Amino acid sequence: MTSVPHAVAYPRPWRLGAGTQRTLIRIGTGVLLLVLWEVLVRWLAPPFVARPVTVARALPHVLANHVPAGTPTFWGSVEATVIAVFEGLAIGVTGGALVGLTMGRLRTADRLLRFYVSAFFAMPIIALVPVMTLWFGYSNTVRLAIVSLGAFLPVCLNVYDGTRSVPSSFVEVAQSYHARWWNVWFGIALPSSLPYLLAGFRLAVGRVLVGAVVAEYIVNLKGLGSMIVFDSRTFHQPQMMVAVLVLAVLGVAINGVADLATRRFLPWYRRSE
Amino acid sequence: MSTEGVRIRIAGVGKEFGALRVFQNIDLEIGEREIVSIVGPSGCGKTTLLRCIDGLVKPTEGEIRIDGTAVTGPPRGVAVVFQHFGLFPWKTVYENVAYGLRLAKAPKEHIRESVPRHIELVGLKGFEKAYPYQLSGGMQQRTGLARALATDPHVLLMDEPFASIDAQTREILQFELLRIWESRPMSMVFVTHSIEEAVLMGDRVVVLRGRPSSVHEVIETGLPRPRTRDVLSSPRFNEVRDHVWSRLMHEAEQAERELQEVR
Structure with a gap:
């Protein structure tokens, strides 16, 4: 297999690679949205409304099929x-x-x-x-x-x-x-x-x-x-x-x-x- | 006729596209081991004539016979090298070269033997697994040539094969094609708009002219084979080239004048 020629990127030592940068921005946006969701629900909504923390807490139970009787597994x-x-x-x-x-x-x-x-x-x-x-x-x-x-x-x-x-x-x-x-x-x-x-x-x-x-x-x-x-x-x-x-x-x-x-x-x- | 038997016989062939008559009354015989170049101004129908020989286009009048059999569709033993290369981007060099053989249902052993041999013949050894997008124009046309040769044709139709390749590569490919031809001479029709190329390749140069065009002159180049770079500087080459040039320039000037009048 001949290698595919592609442009050579010259990484600068004081900067993160373009890929890492993009990933970090993406993760950052996600975290920000989760925080916003958590804060807004705590502040404005009744307690049964899902927020990231309760979802995370429910996750292991749901994944283990440990759901309340009568609810779909x-x-x-x-x-x-x-x-x-x-x-x-x-x-x-x-x-x-x-x-x-x-x-x-x-x-x-x-x-x-x-x-x-x-x-x-x-x-x-x-x-x-x-x-x-x-x-x-x-x-x-x-x-x-x-x-x-x-x-x-x-x-x-x-x-x-x-x-x-x-x-x-x-x-x-x-x-x-x-x-x-x-x-x-x-x-x-x-x-x-x-x-x-x-x-x-x-x-x-x-x-x-x-x-x-x-x-x-x-x-x-x-x-x-x-x-x-x-x-x-x-x-x-x-x-x-x-x-x-x-x-x-x-x-x-x-x-x-x-x-x-x-x-x-x-x-x-x-x-x- | 400089060579033994006649392979392609073109008799009274003409082609019309609707009301447009492209060429008419073409009579031409091409020998078993002969290269005939066809030159003419753009739009004179040289490529269409080539397509008629391959049975891709049906002439409106006249008849083309290859080895005595009338051409009604793409004949066996005829291969075309296209100006646009016509390589399939989803196939590797190997698979592109094998294309004709696979369609012809050639035995597997034959494909395994023939494809690498032809890839090597055109100087692409090591690029079997490359895709067309990874190749330069010259290498793509080498692949196209290998694909044509792999089917072991006795007629090779060249449709301005080097027209879209840079000048230096073109010259290299011209001499490589001549070298390959020397090792397995066959009947070749070489359509080109380059006068030098027509003279360099051909035993004869056919000049198409007029509207609709027809055979204006057939020139025996009389250049020795095998042809090497020395040919390019020989007096005979220059003489033939200038002759063809004057034939075509006359026409070009006339066309120019007509255009001026129209304006």
Whole structure:
């Protein structure tokens, strides 16, 4: 492997590195927000309102599933939501990539579908939850349908854009080497749209988390969403805040892993041209 | 005809894009071990003609035959080196060079043997795992050349391959290509807008001219092979270059004058 040339930074001894500086600023902002939250709640809010200290105190109990009898267990909820999120991402991203690719390469598919895909994309998918409970009953299928659709739409539209902007020179090269249509679709159009797919994936992660939580709120499915509703209604606010934090961490983590995977497996990404 | 058999036969070929007639009545025969350069002003359709030979573009009239078979789509045994390199940014040098062989479903052992050999042939040994973005323009085109040669073509179509490469690298690549060609002579069509390059590479230089363009003149360069740097300073080289130059300049001046009149 040849090493990637990059600019050499000359660290000055009396200064922190740019990376360390950025991390410190980030942590500082976080600490400041926590302090503000703690102070404001102590000063203005009734005692059952969660503050960082009570959340921290609740954390070990919640993580050990030691919650008051009758409240949803933490790990059970995490598991239900995480599985739904990954199922939805898997179905939606695969389906979205395939349909987007087809729309991008086949004019007929473009004319048939794009208008409706765009329309659905512009619509808040969670508005469909009540309708879906009529179709699928109060079941996990509602959540799966919502999260799959939530992942499908942004990936589909982004991959469509990607396959529409495949440089014609790539297709020309492929044809000159006797590529058949499937070689062009999956060997040229899809890899060359990977940057678009990744952008779609980022949007998908956000939409899937929202979809899962809202479906759990409304349909009252086991998961972090229903745990949040239940705990907040039963005045277990610190417990609830742990669930909220987990959702935040989940979103950041999935995108972080996607970033790492991009850097590891697609080193050419954003370096070409 | 300076060489034995005819490989490419172009007979009465013309191309129109809608109402625009790009070229017409092109008749040309290219030998099995011959390099034919095609020069002409920009927009004269030299690249389009090359695409017709590769079957990427269908001529409106006339016929092109390679080894007696009419060209209807990209033929086997024909490889193109593109001005835009056409490397896939998501593939390493190795995978880019292997592309043609993989599409042709070549046996794995053949790919494992042929790809490194061609990477070495174009002087890129050690860069197998590099991505195109890590390479200079010259190295990218070396990769493009290796990809074309790896399919073991008997016709090599060069579409202004060195046009977007800096002058010094271009000269190095020209002589390397000549060296490679000497080791495995084949039929080569070399499209360029550089007169020097056309004369240096070609056994014959075809000058396209007019609107729509057609073959204005075919010049035998008569330069000895193998060609080395000495050729560049030989009187014959200068003579041929000046001749081609005057043919093309005449046209360029005329076009300029027409533009002035329009204004």
